[in-house]
Amino acid sequence: MPELPEVEIVKQSLDQKIKLKKINKVIIKNRNLRFKIPLKFEKNLINKIIKKITRFSKYLIINFTDNTFCIIHLGMSGTIHLVEESKKKIHTNTSFYSSQKLPIKHNHIKIYFHKLKMIYNDPRRFGFFKLVKNKNELLELFKNLGPEPFSKLFNLMYVCKYLRGKNKNIKNFLIDQKFVSGIGNIYASEILYLCKIKPTKRGKNLSKKECKKIIYFSRYILKKSIQKGGSTIRDFKNVLGYTGKFQNEFRVYQRENLTCPSKQCEGIIKKKFITNRSTFFCSVCQK
DNA sequence: AAGAGGCCCTGATAGC
DNA sequence: TGCTATCAGGGCCTCT
Structure with missing residues (x-):
């Protein structure tokens, strides 16, 4: 992955x-x-x-x-x-x-x-x-790939304009490489959690403030993960070498039924299939 | 045209 | 033990 x-x-x-x-x-x-x-x-x-x-x-x-x-x-x-x-x-x-x-x-x-x-x-x-x-x-x-999250082209005007009037949910936008390239299924859940946005929320219903968060936390999560050497999933041998450490910092991904890590929230992490891809979120603090 | 869903593939795991 | 079903998910393709 x-x-x-x-x-x-x-x-x-x-x-x-x-x-x-x-x-x-x-x-x-x-x-x-x-x-x-x-x-x-x-x-x-x-x-x-x-x-x-x-x-x-x-x-x-x-x-x-x-x-x-x-x-x-x-x-x-x-x-x-x-x-x-x-x-x-x-x-x-x-x-x-x-x-x-x-x-x-x-x-x-x-x-x-x-x-x-x-x-x-x-x-x-x-x-x-x-x-x-x-x-x-x-x-x-x-040429058909959208900007990377770190790019200046991935800015507030671009995001707002792209999502305007769109019915597709924000989670599917995040993993859509034409919209923004580099984000996959794991980081999409993590980004939306930090944004406090429900993955099923439609693009057209995102506020300007929420678009701003999408940009900020996409960059934040990817940067953090790079600093930690990426994420290693199913590392069944678990030995030396360049094993990533970011999987230890997942807030929602593969954490179904655990309590929401936010201090003020007592929600339970839910798993939902969105167009056949597993998606994790807190149903209480993500709106 | 936007958006949903199928498909490619193998391995781990769960359930019987 | 061995079988079958399910899940994992990136990106391309087709269908509505």
């Missing part, structure tokens, strides 16, 4: 470890990710040198020195692992399998550098890798 903060953590660690490295070899075990990996993929990557790793929304972008790019999306279960050539794992990302041990199944892509390899693991195969020829093609791919 990598949302913006988790992808940001992966980006930061990847950038540290593989910047300026040259790709020596690529091995694909399974091409059937969200988008089928073309046969020429390996050949196209060989000898490319990594300039830097950047991120937009939930997308990792490997920038090569020849001004081409490789976009990586982790889908819901994708993880990236870096392994020293001695087969000893030196680093893992933060989402599903923050185990010291490398997962055995579903290691679909292996990219080899000098004394280091990068492994892409993704049991559910909702993620993808895509090579991009130039900056224009990159912009084209992202």
Whole structure:
């Protein structure tokens, strides 16, 4: 469930470890990710040198020195692992399998550098890798995505205007990447809790003050989560490595039937399916 | 055109 | 024990 903060953590660690490295070899075990990996993929990557790793929304972008790019999306279960050539794992990302041990199944892509390899693991195969020829093609791919919460474009006028007259509920707006990009199902519940807004409230019924809160707390939650190394859900091995800590600070997510954490409130956290996605909220203090 | 819902996929878990 | 059903959720696609 990598949302913006988790992808940001992966980006930061990847950038540290593989910047300026040259790709020596690529091995694909399974091409059937969200988008089928073309046969020429390996050949196209060989000898490319990594300039830097950047991120937009939930997308990792490997920038090569020849001004081409490789976009990586982790889908819901994708993880990236870096392994020293001695087969000893030196680093893992933060989402599903923050185990010291490398997962055995579903290691679909292996990219080899000098004394280091990068492994892409993704049991559910909702993620993808895509090579991009130039900056224009990159912009084209992202053109339908709304601004990130941190962007100046995600401002009061934009939010009010976007929600005006809309019947759709605010929770679905928060996870709608055309409205704002980077927020997923977990953080949407957390943001609305801090805003004290009911997830089912229709866009058109939000006051200006509430729109302001949406902006403020979207930024607040994502920033806080990045500071804590993101959230690690279902970390069943629970060992060393780059395990996120923000899941310990969830106020409502997966806290059904617990009391509302707000001091003045004695409500009980409820779970409700909103368009097939679990949503958590306090029915007393969220209006 | 807005919005709802289906679908892709595997693994963990619950219930019988 | 082994079976089946349910849930997890990002994003694309179709249908109304």
